[in-house]
Amino acid sequence: DRLLSMEKKQMPNFLLIPSYNCNFNCSYCYQKSYEIENFYGNKAYSKKIVDDMFATMDQIIKSTGNEKNNDYVKITLMGGEPLYSHNDDILPFIFERLKDNKYKVSVITNGYELDKYIPFLRKLNIDFIQITMDGTKEVHDTKRVNLSQEGTFDVIIKNMRKALEARLNVEVRNNIDADNIGNLPLFANALSALKKDFPDLLHPYIYILQDGGCSGNKTILNEVECLKTILDLEKSYSNLRIFRKTFHGIDLINSIINNVPFRPKMSNCA
DSSP, rough: HHHHHHHOOOOOOOESSSOSSSSSSSSGGGGGGGGOOOTOSSSOOOHHHHHHHHHHHHHHHHHSSSOOGGGGOOOESSSSSSSSSTTTTTTHHHHHHHHHHHEEEEEEEETTTTHEEEEEEEEEEEEEEEEESSSSSSHHHHBBTTTTSBBHHHHHHHHHHHHHTTTEEEEEEEEOOTTTTTGHHHHHHHHHHHHHHHHTTTEEEEEEEOSSSSSOOOOOOHHHHHHHEEEEHHHOOOOGGGGGEEOOOOOEEEEHHHHHHOOOOOOOOO
């Protein structure tokens, strides 16, 4: 009861989804199973819907019993692909509202059209931009292709550098499965120049792909065995230490190792 009470008083995080449309056709995308690509019709949002959303967020924030403190309100832009030219009819208005409210914003993007939106993002209170890459060009371009089935690695690397030059924090998410786990050392080398130039802004991390029941991906690895393999690889390839390792239970492990309080999640959305 006490934990649930604490959770209700926490400042909420919000996911803001301009649309589920995407300019990629990734082999393992779980969102394909949603079958709602055209849920919003041709216009992803109207300005009234955006205004209503921000009004609702204000109500939810007030319901926590806390004074509205925008520094603690976190909003994540995601999709689909949020930074997609198909969303241009409403994205500038969303950016304006985010800037006016001074909310802390993170963006989960494939990075393919990121360069176009950097001038907007620089005006926001950006926490970080997350970009997914699945290995070196040879591997990434077999998994994360655009709608024309073309590789996307070179464009993403170019746009990532532009974002780092604009002093935006970039997290590189490396999805791991049986197909690309052996590619990790080479991918670490591919990122080394960017990491050297922007050590405080570039933050690569590893995420082990899971099957949430949607795609039935046969290349998914057992999480514990995968972590053991990564740690073994690290012994031979010290450059793998540029990757932060994430896994289920990491908060509990960190609380034990660092002797800090642990608060279990009372609910979760994978």
